[in-house]
Amino acid sequence: xxxxxxxxxxxxxxxxxxxxxxxxxxxxxxxxxxxxxxxxxxxxxxxxxxxxxxxxxxxxxxxxxxxxxxxxxxxxxxxxxxxxxxxxxxxxxxxxxxxxxxxxxxxxxxxxxxxxxxxxxxxxxxxxxxxxxxxxxxxxxxxxxxxxxxxxxxxxxxxxxxxxxxxxxxxxxxxxxxxxxxxxxxxxxxxxxxxxxxxxxxxxxxxxxxxxxxxxxxxxxxxxxxxxxxxxxxxxxxxxxxxxxxxxxxxxxxxxxxxxxxxxxxxxxxxxxxxxxxxxxxxxxxxxxxxxxxxxxxxxxxxxxxxxxxxxxxxxxxxxxx
Numbered sequence: 392x393x394x395x396x397x398x399x400x401x402x403x404x405x406x407x408x409x410x411x412x413x414x415x416x417x418x419x420x421x422x423x424x425x426x427x428x429x430x431x432x433x434x435x436x437x438x439x440x441x442x443x444x445x446x447x448x449x450x451x452x453x454x455x456x457x458x459x460x461x462x463x464x465x466x467x468x469x470x471x472x473x474x475x476x477x478x479x480x481x482x483x484x485x486x487x488x489x490x491x492x493x494x495x496x497x498x499x500x501x502x503x504x505x506x507x508x509x510x511x512x513x514x515x516x517x518x519x520x521x522x523x524x525x526x527x528x529x530x531x532x533x534x535x536x537x538x539x540x541x542x543x544x545x546x547x548x549x550x551x552x553x554x555x556x557x558x559x560x561x562x563x564x565x566x567x568x569x570x571x572x573x574x575x576x577x578x579x580x581x582x583x584x585x586x587x588x589x590x591x592x593x594x595x596x597x598x599x600x601x602x603x604x605x606x607x608x609x610x611x612x613x614x615x616x617x618x619x620x621x622x623x624x625x626x627x628x629x630x631x632x633x634x635x636x637x638x639x640x641x642x643x644x645x646x647x648x649x650x651x652x653x654x655x656x657x658x659x660x661x662x663x664x665x666x667x668x669x670x671x672x673x674x675x676x677x678x679x680x681x682x683x684x685x686x687x688x689x690x691x692x693x694x695x696x697x698x699x700x701x702x703x704x705x706x707x708x709x710x711x712x713x
Contacts, residue, residue: 420446421603423612428625436592436617438624443601443611450598450610457614458594460631467590467621468506468535468562470499471572474581476555481582487552490545496584498545502526503538503590504560505621510534511576516556521547524554535560538620557581563588591627593617 423442431437445453473496475485484491490498506512515530524547527540547554559577567586574583595615603609616624 420449422446434617436620436624438616440614440616440624440628441611442614443609444603445610445612447606447608447610450612454596454598454612454614456635457628457631458596460634461591461594461616461627462589463565464634465590465627465630466562466564467588467619468504468560469586469588470502470504470558470584471511471561471563471586472559472577472581472583473499474557474578478582479580485545485554487547487549488545488554489548492582495545496582498543499558500584500587501539502542502544502558502560503619503621504531505536505538506560506562507534507536509562511559511561514558514560516544516554516558518545518547518552518554518556520550520552529558565589590619590621591616592619 421444423445425441425443427441429439429441431439442450442453475492475495478485478492481492481496485495488495512532512535514532514535516524516528517530518524518528524544525540526537526542526544528544529537531537545554559581563586565588567588569583569585572583572586577583593615594617595613597613597615599611599613600607601609601611614628616627618624618627622630
């Protein structure tokens with residue numbers, strides 16, 4: 392018996408049988424048509440993102456890939472080192488402070504910051520008297536923003552308490568222990584800490600069936616994403632998708648084209664950062680000029696007033712003498 396599929400034809404010819412087979416092989420995999428973002432009214436850092444309908448099995452494929460990248464590959468900022476005046480190691484205590492250094496370091500590890508331009512930045516914390524110190528009491532440079540201002544750092548218990556602290560923050564990925572850090576770049580007396588850089592707190596994934604026409608085996612992908620406040624769940628998902636796209640472009644286009652595209656993107660980002668810095672400088676210069684003008688005007692007015700009062704007093708004295 393001769394079972395030759397390519398000779399199969401509804402009309403008896405070989406060409407029509409090949410066209411039928413070719414049609415089956417070239418049928419495209421349908422893409423999702425809907426993406427929905429359900430924000431949490433109680434917590435702005437949490438959202439549910441629904442992507443549907445995904446081709447059968449692609450809900451798991453997309454969900455697992457995005458979840459792994461969300462949890463491991465997104466960049467964030469965290470505390471990397473701390474220095475307290477009068478403290479030489481992490482097992483010390485500070486006079487008139489309720490918490491010991493170990494507990495203070497654990498609190499600082501939970502501090503969430505947003506860094507505008509990459510680099511190592513120093514924050515300052517100066518406390519005097521009895522109070523409950525929070526993250527909003529930390530002095531930060533213009534390139535750093537604190538995303539968790541209500542975080543408890545330490546508690547002073549006496550009016551004579553005085554704490555002088557320096558905190559270093561920088562960008563990174565994932566979890567970096569003390570053993571993997573370069574301690575040489577810090578001065579003596581600095582305590583290097585473990586750092587949690589990832590801006591993602593939680594990612595939940597769920598797959599449900601959804602109907603498309605007569606088929607009921609399509610996937611509905613549900614992602615529950617919670618961030619630390621330095622970026623929104625939508626931004627986190629977009630950044631994760633971009634990392635996947637960059638790797639797929641490398642496979643499609645090859646290394647040379649991918650490197651050129653990456654260099655052009657980096658150059659665009661540098662120009663944007665430079666423009667932002669220049670705008671900030673011009674604003675500062677304008678503010679200085681206005682302050683200088685005000686300072687110049689005020690002494691003139693004071694001199695005029697003083698001259699008037701002196702002349703009036705001299706006139707009164709002359710009248711009394713006469």
